[in-house]
Amino acid sequence: MVTVQLTALISPLLALASAAIVIACGLWLTGADVPSVFVNLWLGAAGDSYRLSETAVKACPLLFTGLAVMLALRAGVWNIGAEGQLLLGALATAWVGQHLTFIPSPLAVAIVVAASLSAGVFWAGCAAYLKQKHNVNEVISTIMLNFVALYLVSYGVHGPLMEVAGQYPQTDPLPPTATLPRLFPPARFHLGILFALVAALIVWIFLFRTKAGFRIRATGANPIAARFAGIATDRQVALAFLLSGALAGLAGGIEVSGITHRVYEKFSPGYGYTAIAVALVGQRSPIGVVFAALFFGALDAGASAVQRTIGLSSVLASVIQAVVVLFLAAYSTATVQRFIHRTSTRLIVPLLLCWFVLLPSLT
């Protein structure tokens, strides 16, 4: 039991360390000043309170969508559709928000948040319905639905939801009453980030402290055993999918209400796809997902700082994310896990000790 938990902790750490080494080698080959890239990444993500706030801002949609993917994964299904659910949630927020000019603030916020949640549930519900009634693989149906959502947003911002000024393909901004307040202006840290943390807590309580959560976990862990134990696994899968859609929809609604205040084409830089990586790096646990989302958010915030200071492209963040994901995929396989098990006590633990104890004392 102890060794299992040890490897669960060691795999992501090893993936991070390996990714750092590979990225450093790649940068070195291209002739970049490797230490200064890493220092600037760090400063850009956590250099001062404003940068810290930016990290949290970037992490917020990733935390919601990461929780969404993780929750579905706990029931044994992939929700590749977090992107589409997020887009639809955002669109619903912009659409409903426009009509809320005369409604007082907390109520208006509650309404737009509820709208985004319902939109996400609806979009995930389409995939769940197709899976239940027509046995359509959810990976394929959600990818299709992502594209439909993308074109719905495009249609909306070019057509019926286009701003009144009619200049750019974007919606009008939400009325101030429907936007989430910033807690430490001028930093963009908004109330929605706290909502995201609360959501992580609620998901944790749901999964590990309620019967419904247990049934979902049992379904994902071993569907055949769960069915023998009298759990209606189909229903658990559908439930997990709808909850997953709710979280992904919220991601879109809170991003609009907290940061962008409007919807435009290419509103999401692929949050729903990065979410898959977030859920995995987070080891499929709500607490893990919080840290993974912060890490990915920090990478995004740090990479844009690196672009400004060193001129290295900000897409560097997705290279780092990709390398981490690929290493993690390799490290979580049985073959490599066995190898880690055998060597962990002899080799890896001393190595980690060296890293954390000896290295700082040397420098």
Place this chain on the structure above:
Amino acid sequence: MDFLIALLNNSDALLHSTLVAATPLLFAALGETFVQRAGIINIGLEGILLTGAFAGMTASYFSGSPLLGLIVGAVSGLLLALLFAGLTVGLSADQIVVGVGLNLLAAGLTGVLYRGIFGVTGQALQVSTFLPIHIPFFSTLPILGSSLFQHAGLVYLAITLVPICTFFLFYLRAGLQLQAVGEHPHAAETLGISVKRVRFLALAFEGVLGGIAGSYLSLAYSNTFIEGMSAGRGFIALAIVIFGRWNPTGALWGALFFGVATALQFHLQALGSELPYQIVLMLPYVLTLLALMLLKTSATAPAALGQPYHRE
């Protein structure tokens, strides 16, 4: 109604752009058909296309030879596919996870390398590209001549591949072995077929075709590279495979179907139609969903699709 008549008058142009838009989808879908027949689902196809587009454009830019660009593009696709194969077939890692990783990697690497090599310029680069080949006699036929027989060589290659792939899959021993691996890997292994080798080869084939599809985008379709220019075509190819019920001929129809939608969108815009083009673009996805719903495709899907194989 006016635009419908205008559309009919432009039917040769519409047919021409349908084939142009369908070609990269067909290449990608044929590769993915083989891979899925072998029991693997590779959603990293999108990344393979994007990498092929970038590598093909870069090689053509520096050498001035689109053919060299095509070869480099195909090799880059092969390398990515082998990375996928090493992780999913070699180590039995999760196919969805590695696919997502591949897409992230391709999006990031092509972006970083493009900005690193060419800098951030306002103008798009122009590269030497494939010129259309006019097939003698046929290309001078009315209407069909200009729309069917004046294309880059890759268009003809893609279409020729359809009967070749069909023959391979359904009439050759190797093709039947490939199907066996996707349907029942354990039984295939008992019969002396190496599941891992078959899956590696299928993925290698997909990598080459995906790389070619990507190069086609930058060397025949748009003559330049734009970040993220694969624009979801890898995912569309996944839909086409299912839409075409894991058959090369089906893949051809699926590719033409999505090709028509893309072509219609351009022509409707050009002809000033009232119908929003987003609805036209949305249509293939909605219809694919409907088709999946009605066709009960689960019966025809390879039985071991997406499951890692462990030798016992």
